[in-house]
Amino acid sequence: MSRLFRSPSAGICIAVIGLLMMGLGIYRGEMAIVFEKAINICMECIGIG
Amino acid sequence: MVKRNINEWKRHRVQALWTLLTNSYLTGFLQGKIYRGNLKKICLPGLNCYSCPGAIGACPIGAMQAVIGSWNFKFAFYVAGFLMFVGAVTGRFVCGWLCPFGLIQDLLHKIPFPKKITTFPGDKPLRKLKYVVLVLFVILLPMFLVDILGQGAPYFCKFICPAGTLEGGLPLVLLNKSMHSAIGWLYAWKNLLLFVTIIISLFIYRPFCKYICPLGAIYSVFNPVSVFRYRVDKNKCTDCGACAKACKMQVNPAENANDLECIRCGACKKACPVKAIR
Numbered sequence: 001m002s003r004l005f006r007s008p009s010a011g012i013c014i015a016v017i018g019l020l021m022m023g024l025g026i027y028r029g030e031m032a033i034v035f036e037k038a039i040n041i042c043m044e045c046i047g048i049g
Numbered sequence: 050m051v052k053r054n055i056n057e058w059k060r061h062r063v064q065a066l067w068t069l070l071t072n073s074y075l076t077g078f079l080q081g082k083i084y085r086g087n088l089k090k091i092c093l094p095g096l097n098c099y100s101c102p103g104a105i106g107a108c109p110i111g112a113m114q115a116v117i118g119s120w121n122f123k124f125a126f127y128v129a130g131f132l133m134f135v136g137a138v139t140g141r142f143v144c145g146w147l148c149p150f151g152l153i154q155d156l157l158h159k160i161p162f163p164k165k166i167t168t169f170p171g172d173k174p175l176r177k178l179k180y181v182v183l184v185l186f187v188i189l190l191p192m193f194l195v196d197i198l199g200q201g202a203p204y205f206c207k208f209i210c211p212a213g214t215l216e217g218g219l220p221l222v223l224l225n226k227s228m229h230s231a232i233g234w235l236y237a238w239k240n241l242l243l244f245v246t247i248i249i250s251l252f253i254y255r256p257f258c259k260y261i262c263p264l265g266a267i268y269s270v271f272n273p274v275s276v277f278r279y280r281v282d283k284n285k286c287t288d289c290g291a292c293a294k295a296c297k298m299q300v301n302p303a304e305n306a307n308d309l310e311c312i313r314c315g316a317c318k319k320a321c322p323v324k325a326i327r
Contacts, residue, residue, distance in 0.1 A: 011137045011276035018133030025127025030116050031090050034127065037115035038089035038099040038107040042208035045100045045111060046218035047239035048231045 057155075060145065060314060064152035067095075072149070072216075077102030081224025092131050092319055095148030096264050098210070102215030102224070107294050110187060110264050111206050111213075118191035118201030132264075136271030144258055145312035146263050150212040151258055157250035158297075166253050168299055176310065182209065183263035205263060207235070211243040212257075254297040258312065269309040279306035279318070285325035295320035302326055 021041025025031070072092050074084035084105050093106035109128055116125035135143060144151055158165075186209060191201035206213050218239060222228045249256040258265050274280065279302060286303055293301040295316040300308040302317040306326065318326045 008166025008276050010274045011271070011278075013191060014137035014274060015134050015276065016273065018130045018135075023128045023130070024131055025116075026123065028122065028126065030122055030125060030127040033116050033119050033122065034092070034107050035087075035090040037112065039083070039085040039303055041083055041221060042098075042100045042111065042203070042206060042213075042217070043231075044203050045098055045108075045210065045213040046221055047207075047214055047236040048218075048222075048228060048233070048244040049202075049207065049235075 057314075057316070061152065061155060063146050064148070067147045068097075068149040068152055068314045071095075071097055071106055072101055072103030074103045074105050077104075078220065081221060083221075094114060094135050094143040096210075096212045097148075097204075098213040098216040098264065100213065100221065102217075102220050105217070108206075108213075108227070109212075111203055114168040114187055114191045114201070114203035114205060116324045117188060118195070118203060120195075120199035121314070123192060129264075132267050136268045136275065138276050139268075140272040140275035140307065140313060141265060141268045142270060142275075142277065142313040143313060144262075148258075148264075149216070150262075151255065151257055151312070153215070154246075154250045154255045154257060157247060158254050160251055162251045164252060167297075172259075172299070178260050179266040182261055183266040187263045208238070209242065209261065211246045212241070214239040214243040224231070255312075259298065265312075272309055272311055275307075279311070279313075280327050281306045282325045282327065285323045287323055287325075289322065291320045291322055292317035292326060 072298040077083050081102065083100055083102055086105070088105045089107055092112050092128065093104075096110060097104055097106065097108050099107045099111055103325050109132055113125045113128040116122050116128060182205065186205035190204040193201070194204070195201045204257070216272060218236065220237070222232065246257050253259075288303055290303070292303055296302065297314070297316065298310045298312055299312045302311070
């Protein structure tokens with residue numbers, strides 16, 4: 001098991017899963033939430049909200 | 050010793066270049082506004098407040114809280130997938146080379162101080178705190194502590210993040226007179242945290258990264274499995290301890306080259322007299 005995690009293929013598999021998750025998130029419309037939050041001044045982030 | 054310093058400045062140049070590139074909306078600094086273009090849909094790999102006037106991308110930790118805290122989504126596939134991808138490819142390389150707040154702490158630690166502390170009692174257990182911050186402030190609180198509309202606040206950004214204060218809070222408040230009247234206890238609290246972080250950074254190397262940063266906590270779990278990672282040639286290694294001595298994160302690469310605390314700065318590689326670390 002530890003040998004599996006030491007091989008580069010484990011990292012590649014996780015990276016691919018990450019890309020698939022990103023795709024799913026974009027498909028679900030999560031990017032719009034990120035965009036909406038990022039283009040408006042986040043009052044909480046700057047300590048005012 | 051000289052060689053190690055040369056290596057560090059090369060890394061700092063990359064950090065500075067990346068910081069400038071990802072905060073290149075200079076109009077924002079002049080007008081006290083933030084960039085509102087399409088690039089803000091994309092997360093940046095490092096801790097870079099999206100309310101920084103220059104930021105051209107989204108902070109992954111802020112974005113994650115925004116999605117988890119929204120009324121219609123309770124898991125952030127987009128941001129989690131992005132962090133998984135970056136982590137699986139590079140581990141904590143981002144911490145060492147691409148994080149603006151990491152650069153600031155690196156530079157602060159270069160300022161001469163009577164006594165620099167490398168470790169102290171409780172250092173190791175305190176490093177687990179960043180995982181608590183991640184689970185509690187970035188995931189659980191935005192998910193469950195919600196208003197009547199079912200929306201959770203970005204609790205990490207709101208109560209903890211000193212990067213947001215430095216990169217967003219200070220410049221925006223300085224540049225917008227209308228915000229002066231809105232300053233309250235929260236602004237004072239966040240500035241106090243920033244001040245404490247700055248002071249501690251003078252004598253402890255990267256205290257925020259070691260003990261608090263939830264982004265570092267996420268990337269750290271990928272260190273042992275990432276595609277690009279350190280490998281120690283046991284046939285070459287003489288166990289001289291030069292790598293451990295060079296590491297400012299107090300990792301011993303000869304024992305575990307991909308320790309969760311390793312930020313891939315490359316100091317150990319440069320310090321190795323027999324080039325056993327690749």
